[in-house]
Amino acid sequence: MIPAAFDYQRADSADEAIALLTEHGDEAKLLAGGHSLLPLMKLRLAAPSVLIDVGRLDDLRYVRDAGDHVAIGALSRHRDLETSELLAAEVPLLAHAAGEVGDPQVRHRGTIGGSLAHADPASDLPAVLLALGGTLVAKGPAGERTIAATDFYEGFLESTLEPDELLTEIRFPKTGAAGWSFQKFNRRAQDWAIVGVAAVVSDTVTGVGLVNMGSTPLLASGVAEALAEGADAAAAAERATEGTEPQSDINASVEYREHLARVLVRRALVEAGR
């Protein structure tokens, strides 16, 4: 399977990437690791006429201690996160979940920025971003702006990034000793989750993100509300499907996904120490 023809432009800096985006508008797509975009292009579900390769912007590939949060360059690869000692100590949920993305070959190439911006509800990291309450930094012709995780996902494969914006950094609050869990249910190790749950729970922070339970990555707000009211894991998990709209597909019916969500949320809360 070969993608439709396109013009290839390599950006040597973030500013050059933004200038190219501005020049080509809706016709252009950013290429980072390519592990979300290229499969779509090979299936001809996407056919951008211009690809702007930002994969060599190594100045956007870092994991840094930034005081109360960890700052991650958007071009950091899953493997970078999986093996980061800083993340393992300060945001262990993210380090662990990054190691669950795809398989080693995918993690060698795929980037956190690409994965988050692709806005696939079946991807692991968007649910982790929501659970942790991260912040995204986007750069456009007018400068930088920050976007809260809860304001980032708009629809299926759709984020609130503007067509001329480049995701440059993602900030994750340190969770320290908070309990956490990542539950991924799939048929083969490398597959997307049929349903997944990312949870972080302590006295001060609670976040439960859901993978593949609607057209966007979702926060299980009913679960968080129940926990705040003092519910135990089993009772809180019963509210896992509130506000969700799972789809039926070859892997699972709607009812089965809802069942999985309740079971996996319960397991996640128990593992997180609730």
Added chain:
Amino acid sequence: MQITVNVNGEQRTHDVEPRTLLVYFVREHLGLTGTNVGCDTSSCGACTLHVDGESVKSCTMLAVQADGCTVTTIEGLAPSVDDMHPMQKAFQQEHGLQCGYCTPGMVMAAVSLLDENPDPTEREVRLGLEGNLCRCTGYHNIVKAVLACARGEVGETPVSVSGAAS
């Protein structure tokens, strides 16, 4: 677009269409057909090769993305059939293949795995090869081969096709 890629130690300069996938560049432009195309959807791992020393599914990477990079294919792993890489010897010794279609990708993934984790447990080997599918072996002997290679338990004498020591 003109690209230059160091493939198996040689600088190779070619004109490619931007949409050319790395696996087709390697197979069709360079004639290195040891790297197989399996599922062509980044699931099966048959097309695994190394880019800058790391395992990559070459059906999900553009050749232009490899411009300036170092690529190693299965052909680059060993100088000749008489002088195979320890991982290849281990696959032979432990019967880690049947039809052989997944083998080049499996070997390249396994070499990358040991580069990152030289002394893996059996579970780590199984997880480390999650991106490679084999429909013949049930994986058991593949895992044994990778463990044998990691532990330096690969004999020097190649085993002949009939199974007897040559």
